[in-house]
Amino acid sequence: MTLIDLLDLEAQLARDREADPVTLELRDRSLLLGTPRGSGERAALLHRWLTALRQREPQAFFPGRAVSSAIWGLRAVLAFVGLALGWGAATAVLHYTGSDPVNVWDFLLAFVGLQLVLLALLVATFLIPMAAFGAPFVGAIGGLFRAVYPRLAARGGERPEQWRALWHRLGARRSLYHRVEPWVLLGLTQTFGVAFNVGALLGLARLVVFSDIAFCWSTTLVQLDGPRFHALVASLAAPFGWAFPDAVPSLELVEATRFSRLEGAYVLSGTGRAASPELIGGWWPFLTAALVFYGLLPRVVTLGLAQVAAWWTLARLPLDDVEVSRVIHRLAEPHVETRSSTPELSGSLPTPPAVLPKAKGEVPAPGARCAIVLWRDIPSGPALKAALTWSTGGGVTEFHSAGGLDFEEGVEGWHDRLAGAARVALVAEGWEAPDRSVRRLLTELRRSAGPRSPLTVWLVDEAGEVVRPAAAPQLKIWREALGRLEDPYLAVEPLGGAP
Amino acid sequence: MSDVPRFAVVGRVNKGKSSIVATLAEDDSVLVDARPGTTTDVREYPVQVDGRTLFVLIDTPGFEDATRALAWLKARERSAADRPALIAEFVAAHRGTGDFVDEQRLLTPVLEGASILYVVDATRPYRRNYEAEMEILRWTGQPGMALLNHIGQADHGAEWHRALDQYFKIVRDFDAFTVGLTARLGLLETFRELRPEWRAPIDEAVAALSGQWRRRRRDAAAEIASLLVDELTHTQEAAVADEEQLDAQKDRLEQRFHQALRDREEKSRHRVELLFAHHEARFSDSSLERPIFHKDLFAEETWRLLGLSPAQLVTASAIAGAAVGGTIDAMVGGASFMTGTVLGGALGGATALYSLGRRWAQATRVRDEGAVGLLASLRQTFTGGPRYRIGPHADPNCPWVLLDRALLHYGAVARRTHAQRGETPLGEAARAGIVADLGAQERRELEELFRRLRRSHEDPPRELLGELELAVRRLVERLDPAPGT
Numbered sequence: 015m016t017l018i019d020l021l022d023l024e025a026q027l028a029r030d031r032e033a034d035p036v037t038l039e040l041r042d043r044s045l046l047l048g049t050p051r052g053s054g055e056r057a058a059l060l061h062r063w064l065t066a067l068r069q070r071e072p073q074a075f076f077p078g079r080a081v082s083s084a085i086w087g088l089r090a091v092l093a094f095v096g097l098a099l100g101w102g103a104a105t106a107v108l109h110y111t112g113s114d115p116v117n118v119w120d121f122l123l124a125f126v127g128l129q130l131v132l133l134a135l136l137v138a139t140f141l142i143p144m145a146a147f148g149a150p151f152v153g154a155i156g157g158l159f160r161a162v163y164p165r166l167a168a169r170g171g172e173r174p175e176q177w178r179a180l181w182h183r184l185g186a187r188r189s190l191y192h193r194v195e196p197w198v199l200l201g202l203t204q205t206f207g208v209a210f211n212v213g214a215l216l217g218l219a220r221l222v223v224f225s226d227i228a229f230c231w232s233t234t235l236v237q238l239d240g241p242r243f244h245a246l247v248a249s250l251a252a253p254f255g256w257a258f259p260d261a262v263p264s265l266e267l268v269e270a271t272r273f274s275r276l277e278g279a280y281v282l283s284g285t286g287r288a289a290s291p292e293l294i295g296g297w298w299p300f301l302t303a304a305l306v307f308y309g310l311l312p313r314v315v316t317l318g319l320a321q322v323a324a325w326w327t328l329a330r331l332p333l334d335d336v337e338v339s340r341v342i343h344r345l346a347e348p349h350v351e352t353r354s355s356t357p358e359l360s361g362s363l364p365t366p367p368a369v370l371p372k373a374k375g376e377v378p379a380p381g382a383r384c385a386i387v388l389w390r391d392i393p394s395g396p397a398l399k400a401a402l403t404w405s406t407g408g409g410v411t412e413f414h415s416a417g418g419l420d421f422e423e424g425v426e427g428w429h430d431r432l433a434g435a436a437r438v439a440l441v442a443e444g445w446e447a448p449d450r451s452v453r454r455l456l457t458e459l460r461r462s463a464g465p466r467s468p469l470t471v472w473l474v475d476e477a478g479e480v481v482r483p484a485a486a487p488q489l490k491i492w493r494e495a496l497g498r499l500e501d502p503y504l505a506v507e508p509l510g511g512a513p
Numbered sequence: 514m515s516d517v518p519r520f521a522v523v524g525r526v527n528k529g530k531s532s533i534v535a536t537l538a539e540d541d542s543v544l545v546d547a548r549p550g551t552t553t554d555v556r557e558y559p560v561q562v563d564g565r566t567l568f569v570l571i572d573t574p575g576f577e578d579a580t581r582a583l584a585w586l587k588a589r590e591r592s593a594a595d596r597p598a599l600i601a602e603f604v605a606a607h608r609g610t611g612d613f614v615d616e617q618r619l620l621t622p623v624l625e626g627a628s629i630l631y632v633v634d635a636t637r638p639y640r641r642n643y644e645a646e647m648e649i650l651r652w653t654g655q656p657g658m659a660l661l662n663h664i665g666q667a668d669h670g671a672e673w674h675r676a677l678d679q680y681f682k683i684v685r686d687f688d689a690f691t692v693g694l695t696a697r698l699g700l701l702e703t704f705r706e707l708r709p710e711w712r713a714p715i716d717e718a719v720a721a722l723s724g725q726w727r728r729r730r731r732d733a734a735a736e737i738a739s740l741l742v743d744e745l746t747h748t749q750e751a752a753v754a755d756e757e758q759l760d761a762q763k764d765r766l767e768q769r770f771h772q773a774l775r776d777r778e779e780k781s782r783h784r785v786e787l788l789f790a791h792h793e794a795r796f797s798d799s800s801l802e803r804p805i806f807h808k809d810l811f812a813e814e815t816w817r818l819l820g821l822s823p824a825q826l827v828t829a830s831a832i833a834g835a836a837v838g839g840t841i842d843a844m845v846g847g848a849s850f851m852t853g854t855v856l857g858g859a860l861g862g863a864t865a866l867y868s869l870g871r872r873w874a875q876a877t878r879v880r881d882e883g884a885v886g887l888l889a890s891l892r893q894t895f896t897g898g899p900r901y902r903i904g905p906h907a908d909p910n911c912p913w914v915l916l917d918r919a920l921l922h923y924g925a926v927a928r929r930t931h932a933q934r935g936e937t938p939l940g941e942a943a944r945a946g947i948v949a950d951l952g953a954q955e956r957r958e959l960e961e962l963f964r965r966l967r968r969s970h971e972d973p974p975r976e977l978l979g980e981l982e983l984a985v986r987r988l989v990e991r992l993d994p995a996p997g998t
Contacts (some may be wrong), residue, residue: 043563043564047564204799227686310684334979335738335978336735336738336978336980336982339735340732340735343728343731343732347724347728348562348563348622348721348724348725349561349562349563349564350560350561350562350721350722350724350725351543351559351560351561351562352538352539352540352558352559352560352561352722353535353538353539353540353558353790354538354540354542354543354557354558354559356541356556356557390642391638391640391642392640417580417642418580418640418641418642419580419641419642419644419645443637445634445637447525447527447575449526449575449577449578450577450614450615451577451578451581454578476637476638476667478638497903
């Protein structure tokens, strides 16, 4: 996992947070189509996924590259500033007009002593706490960054809101990545440190090569004589002296360069030519080596450490939190799709026509001859016959059947069979659907019975030993379906049992 | 014949063919309605794993005139060997005539090699005319099985079985409206018996569907854990510029806080519903029946019926406190004579007792101490007034109520089949809550997690989130034991 991938991952997770998981699954599986399931580690899988997403949705907000570029830009600025300051500081400290020589104490305090103190602080407040607790004691740089970020986000081009949201999201999930941030920030500060020391070295080199510098050392302390000062600088030079013997100041050099401001001259060798120029300029190898060893080298090491630690931390992110795991499951596990890929061709439920209005025409007198058609094998037991007799006032004269298993094509001569009937009634069970065949039968019955003859559909719930009228929902369905026949003399009624 | 197994779901109009397809394909876009003629076209539902179609379900329009069709066929019957060809002849003869439209449509996939799933409604009595449909299907020569759907309350299954057993090798009961995952997968496994050569793809589909269910359950547990974390760590802060409007501003802050909790819960529910392919439009139209959890999160009834009882809460808090105190006792090697355990238990119990019954969180003034307080005071001089903060919600029952509601909702969503329209019957979900029945050990562990979560509400450690997710996953798995787990 790289920083770019991590930031893009967070931005993508934020975008996906509200999305339908099925859509996400489809999208992600299509993105990695052809990739073997479960192949590779999580980071590698996520990298492939993010790469595919960036290609597919180039307009989407992927802040990783921008942040990475910003970090590199900031790093370049810090390097430039460090170089300039280092150069300037070296030039200032080594400033020599030809009168008073440059005191090596000043150089050692500014470029060795101060840097050693800063290094000790870094170790005490950052490196040791990071190793022990996973977080630095002092997060001044982080605090500064957090204070500045909202203002930077407000200038986030066309997407200030997205930048702000990313910040909040990273803050909310900081516990997942809190080990990464300090190393990234340390890398920035150490870039400055390295550049500062390089600048100082360049400044020192320029003065040594292109000008003559007279070095000296002096002290008020009586006890700090030449041999003791030599012992001090020799111990400072010890770590690199074995490699660079010329960088270890000799006792002769130390003795020769002790300076007295009271006399305005070197204590032993006086001033001018007598001062042995080959000796009084002889401190530069030691100072250069000290700057490299105590200034530059630690910063290079901490910069390298920060880079490696950031890379290592990013590479070892477990990426097993809830949201990331969800993505991994989507990517690695088989995608199952069961829904139809085509829209429901029926479009929508059939628009119910106006419900069958109350039938027109005169109600036949009780006892008028009534032809009964039993629909689809409805059991014509005594209870049903009694109910029909009661409903027609005793007018039932004949029973016919239709739609049943015993159907025979061409025998429905309804015209002859209904001849003389004052009324025709179809009896059906309400739970049967009023389908195309019943509509076809009713059309034939109408044709045979005449256009104004009362035609009734009686619905029972379930014909058996007891006859119950069809339930209201069944009546409604039948009335809606038969309404399509647009027959004003057709009625759909419930048929109850005889009292 | 296609290599991919195909199953045509056929039967009389309005006998639940589409319900069965909707349930098996988990597709709530299937039109299911009591009115006839809902399905007028053949629609395919391919079951795909990573884009490979393992088998196809085919929803068809229903038989509308089977007896007349059979009469047509019988009038032209030559021999049993010619019957499949005669069916093809029937389809060809009526193509474009406007007659037997639905029969043509439903028979076409069967003639193309699909196996038959013949659906009847076992809550309605058997009638002889159904034999016309079964006879026609038998004439196609394709293997088939019968499914007894249960659309209503009555049961005529026995008489149906007696009839269907004569026509189909396999007859199964299948309630498309209440069936669970195990029964669904069991039905799919039965499909293998229709054609032995289709065993491998069906087995793969069953395995993939089991895996998908486990993933859904895992994701739902993660979602519930995420909900709990968000709700229990949620805080809001606002500066009150005008001291005279202090009360109104505080009220507004409190209302906003509680609304944010409600919104977060609603979002979580929606996502769980989507995980199970229940899409929002369907739910908004038909309103998922939510026995207790459809009530407001902060309704008095919710807090009375869900979560833990006061006694359970005090006990759980006391035990969690005692555990912390016990750790101190252990650290000093028992030199404290169990004082830590006793004090921790007493303190935990007393805290729970003190906080009980606070359904509504209250805004309090932000008063930081020391240097931070000094800085805050300085900031107030610029921001123009004291700052008030609300949250995290302090009531010890709050996480339990949230968890209970989330689990009840999960149960209802997981149980709801995609054939259901309108309200889900209450059934098992009508009981008050789930967490009250947890064991003491489990309650203690969860209580400890909730306490740690609240303590670290500014930046809950990820380990804690993981532990909570695992705990919720255990509950969800118990609530919904998927096959293969």
